Amino acid sequence: MSKKSYEERWGPHSHCVICGNAIPEGEKYCSEICKTKYEENLKNARRQQKISYFFIAAMGVLLVVMFLLSFLLGQ
Numbered sequence: 001m002s003k004k005s006y007e008e009r010w011g012p013h014s015h016c017v018i019c020g021n022a023i024p025e026g027e028k029y030c031s032e033i034c035k036t037k038y039e040e041n042l043k044n045a046r047r048q049q050k051i052s053y054f055f056i057a058a059m060g061v062l063l064v065v066m067f068l069l070s071f072l073l074g075q
């Protein structure tokens with residue numbers, strides 16, 4: 001079945017962001033289960049971002065400490 005005939009048969013529609021099932025246009029998920037999964041993924045992504053921010057901050061602090069140490073030891 002080609003994509004065009006699929007569109008003609010089902011009309012405008014979206015796909016579930018989790019499992020890819022065809023769903024009414026404008027919807028994001030096919031079920032509460034997929035909605036929960038999606039929100040969990042989002043939460044994990046946010047946590048990952050927080051962790052990477054932490055590492056960037058830690059690297060910055062480390063650089064400052066290294067700089068201060070070399071400055072103090074150079075005296």
Ligand SMILES: [Zn+2]
Pocket residue numbers: 016017018019020021029030031034
């Ligand atoms: Zn789904």
